[in-house]
Amino acid sequence: MTTYQTLLYYCYTPIADAEEFASDHLNFCKSLGLTGRIIVAGEGLNGTVSGTAEACSVYMETLHADQRFAGIDFKIDDVAEPSFVKMHCRYKSEIVHSGLRDPRIIDPNRQTGKHLEPADFMAMKDNDDVVVLDVRSNYEHSLGKFKNAVTLDIENFRDFPAMINELAQYKDKKILTYCTGGIKCEKASALLLHEGFKDVYQLHGGIIKYGKEAGGKDFEGKCYVFDNRLAVDVNSVNPAIISVCRNCGTVTAKMINCGNPECNEHFTQCDACGNELEGCCSSECRQHPRKRPYDGTGYYVKVPQPVNLVKKAAKLSVPQNS
Template structure:
């Protein structure tokens, strides 16, 4: 059976005319037969792409040949099937949405927390003067997190800045941030430094690189990923399941999206409840007229949603 590769990467590097770059990059990715999701902004790239090993190698070589992207650290997995159905390259104002656009506050190209390579993180993480800070969203750290990590009650990374005051008690500690691949830590650690934290670090390459290079020791549960795999195993040394079924409370590592596309909630659900609830988080979603067919995976290709005019207007005013 033919194998495929899935690449996870990001790069903070100035891209002039990023909107045109996004259009051109989409054509390039399609020419290689890749599928995936890439965000392009003036501040850089954030992507996950999947395709044949040859196509992925050409993609990596091409980006590395561009001086703007020469330092990209690709994290790769071998997969049985492509991790996406379609190829999307979208232009946005940020490659990870923080809601803070003042480069004097957050500019990962100028100032971030000190990088810790996986083995350095492994050696440091249990020290008494170290705080391990998860900067991901609730649904991600509910599925898996580092043992004894501080987690935040946030639905999206843009909620992180509002949580800074809750972290003030750790200003005299060594604060080590982590996320899936490292991209959120670049901005989270920069904001912590701006807010007066003095000894700030970040796990370079995130959970994924730590799993590959240090065995994932003490990462409890599974790691949420933003493709049709939904989650991956990280810990090959002392694995444990920490997540529980949203419906019955039974221990389960399975993460799905609600079968109701107007809900699309990310949540953990055991197979028994998946069959009983038809892949939905609630009875109301189970009865929804637009409910998608549940095939046991809990992953769905996105269905275009009706435009919420009021919400869109609110976002535009906020911007």
């Protein structure tokens, strides 16, 4: 029986010729038969890849053999099947988009919050002088979060910097930041320090590592993940479901994307409403002419658009300047 794994990881490290590296790395991943999504930037790597246990082992060994990536902490999940359909490796300006590119403000290789291992995070999180801060987006913390955590009303991580003023009330507290795998905390904690917060920590390895090493104690609900699983269980100690169906309010942990591709909103929806609305967030989206067929999962693979041969031929026929 073939066994599969899904690897979640990131690494802040300078990568020269990052755009060329992304192209070469894509070919390497495809040669191993991996599927997944990797972002490459001059500041490092951010990826989730999935494949056979053997292919994942080769992938990890190869990256660890490169001095730039020797310190990567891979979070490994055993899965019944690959967690992606295709392999993407793209070059971008940041490996997690914050909108802040000035290294004098944010440079995780220079300054971040103190890294806490899961056991240390668990020991500190309920102290009176501590604030546990979720730096993820709304759709993520609505599905699951640490008990009593402070959450932010943000649609994307790039909205985090604008929320600093709302956090000023906690400047005399110890701030324990957390996210899915740790990557957002690197920049969030760096920004907090830059803005005058004195005692800032971050959960090393994020929610995923906390679940594996500390049993996920006091993480309520499920953890949103960026692959076709959409959500994974974390808490094996005192689990609870905190999310509700957007449409009827029934308790549910099922996270989907709206079937209307022009909406594509992430939200929780029970099976009954999913069937009634065909995986859409509203009746309006259900009536949209481009609505995707609902198969009960609410997960949709991006389908490449066909090449416009007429437009391509016209472009090629334009005479070039000599």
